[in-house]
Amino acid sequence: MTQGDGPALDAVAGMLARDMAQAPDRLFVLGICGAQGSGKSTLAGALKARMEKAGVASAILSIDDLYLRRAKREELAQTVHPLLRTRGVPGTHDVALGLEVIAGLERGEAVALPRFDKATDDRTDEADWERAAAGTRLLVLEGWCVGARPEADAALAKPVNALERVEDAGGVWRRFANDALAGTYQPLFARLDRLVLLAAPGFGVVRRWRAQQEEELRARAGSGIASVMDDAGIARFIQHYERLTRHILTEMPDRADLTIALGTDRDVRGIHSRR
Known part of the structure; x- marks a missing residue:
């Protein structure tokens, strides 16, 4: 059973129906992490x-559609740390653009929704963005780090994987990401009316899940697309996300409005509501 049917969908839709009835005349923003x-x-x-x-x-x-353009990430790679060339961690998103989208929807306007093409590793042309209708009442903001909070400084000292140990030995990259999360990301996440966590059983399953995503991307993009990753590329890529993903799985269940516990095949093992 996928998250597109069954208990997960029912639980989230039920929560929305109750909460949105209390505020019928304003934009409701739901976060899914x-x-x-x-x-x-x-x-x-x-x-x-x-x-x-x-x-x-x-x-x-x-939130993936808010990734900075490739040229901007290249600039960060040269001025801050080479690992910022790769999209992923906080500090590689255009948070202001996300806030602009929300502000436009709050004014009741039709708003262009940014789109990022992972096959080309760059944002698509604005002329190709779809538009949210005027009078939109619900915005679903979904992403791997939506609603996340920064780690304590002391937690950053010890590398969590080979990528951090070898390529970020001084901790510059992970501290930059943590500082960004503590700073510009929090006003965006503060706008969430409710937060839902799809809780993986552990980080170990993420490599397989990401490989399945990559196969889907390869099928859509066609063979020969250089930016579609092989198994070795996936193994390295997910290390960029490991630290914060592990942190989220540890701290977010205690504060998410709805936590949906998943099994290794993404089956729903339990649903916990704080309300």
């Missing part, structure tokens, strides 16, 4: 379809 491959996009799409069937104009924005 989860490790790569956990089913965030599937759940967001199914939720949008259900809410629109109920007459609620809805839109989806992935």
Whole structure:
């Protein structure tokens, strides 16, 4: 069973129906957090379809679509740390753009929704962005670090994997990401009305889930696309996300409004509500 049907969808839709009834005249922003491959996009799409069937104009924005353009990440790689060339950690997103989208929707405007093409590793042309309708009442903001909080400084001292140990021995990259998360990201996450966590059973499963995503990307993009990763590339890539993903799985369940515990095949093992 995927996150696009069954208990996960029912639980989130039920929470939304109750909460949105209390504030019928303003934009409601729902955050969905989860490790790569956990089913965030599937759940967001199914939720949008259900809410629109109920007459609620809805839109989806992935935090992945807010990644900085490749040229800007190249600049960060040269001025701050080479690992910032790779999209992923806080500090590689255009947070201000996300806040602009929300502000426009709050004004009741039709708003262009940014889109990032992972096959080309760059943002698409604005002319190709889809638009959220004027009067949109629900925005689903989904992404691997949506709603995350920074780690304590002391936790950054010890590398969590080979990438950090070899390529960030001085901790510059991980401290830059943590500082960004503590700074510009918090006003964006503060706008969330509710936060849902799709909780993987552990970080160990993320490599397999990410490999499945890459196969889907390869199928869409066609063979010969250089930026579609092989197994070795995936193994290295997910190390960029490991530190914060492990931190999220440890600290977020105690504060997420809804935590959906997943098994290794993304099956729902339990649902916990704080309300």
